Amino acid sequence: MTDLADLIPPHDPAEDTLATVGGMALDAIPLLGPLAGRVLDHALATRERERRHEFDTAIVDEVQRLAERTNAALTVADVVNSDEFLATLARTRREAAETASATKRQRLARAAASTLDPGAPERAERQHYLRLIIELEDIHIWLLAYFHDPRAWLDAHDLSHAYGNNFGGSGTGPLEAALEHFGMTLTQPIEGALEELERRALASPQLRSFMTQGGMVQTRTTPGANAFLQYLGEGDPADAAPPVA
Structure with a gap:
């Protein structure tokens, strides 16, 4: 399972555009103009990359923790070939990108990893719990x-x-x-x-x-x-x- 972390793309954010305008007064920035649009787009893109990298790392940690806890001989192939895991990962990734709560992102990662746990509740119950994680603060x-x-x-x-x-x-x-x-x-x-x-x-x-x-x-x-x-x-x-x- 140590090789699974190698599949995570490196997080290498570009030079922060916000630093360029960080010292400017608000009234000097055309809030409805292209500069503001580029700054906000860059801020959103940068934060999304940060959260995705953080979430992917949390996923790997949760899967490794699951393997250690259950003594399951999980391989990278087991993980990437699981349709339910990949479907849940896609959903939880989207939700993780849209929440400011690091705790919720960790819960989402744990929910995705639980699809690989042979001792986890049945699929319908897991789906119910995932909805609660998404909908509750x-x-x-x-x-x-x-x-x-x-x-x-x-x-x-x-x-x-x-x-x-x-x-x-x-x-x-x-x-x-x-x-x-x-x-x-x-x-x-x-x-x-x-x-x-x-x-x-x-x-x-x-x-x-x-x-x-x-x-x-x-x-x-x-x-x-x-x-x-x-x-x-x-x-x-x-x-x-x-x-x-």
Whole structure:
């Protein structure tokens, strides 16, 4: 498998055009003119090349990691002759080029590599998980990790007081304590993400309901969401940190 990395085209970006105009004032650049168009085109092309090289490297790393984990005697021929792997690679490459999240690109790479794993879920389930990786943002994934076991997450981050000092309440307090631990607040976008998870039947946060102390921190994810977290293979959900706002 060490030869697989040799198939990745080298990343050798051309001289950065942005450096040429980087010191110019904005009002000196004809924003609707050809110069601005060339600068923006170059910026997009450069970033696309960077992301593609990064993604191709992640793919190789994931395939090599798979071979080591499963002791599978994978060869380069096995990889490049797999129709499902190549089809998934084409799709994930497109998605990777369009996301600013390095974490999502890594998940896409892992999803592509999983098509070569004999112990992976069935194809239909993998396709479902790939759609979730594409459609959900990093905050959605963290919320799933948190609600997988709020008590374990809070305990792992020394935030047991967020529920331990209460006889009862809603799940809002513990979640707010979790977010504040990382300098975040329960904003409308996060509430929107919670609604999305509920709409997809992945979690049932019930933040506005009054519950017992135990109910405030009980598991709120569905079995399907728990299986998805396991498929992602990102370690103990209690260790997950929310993305930087």
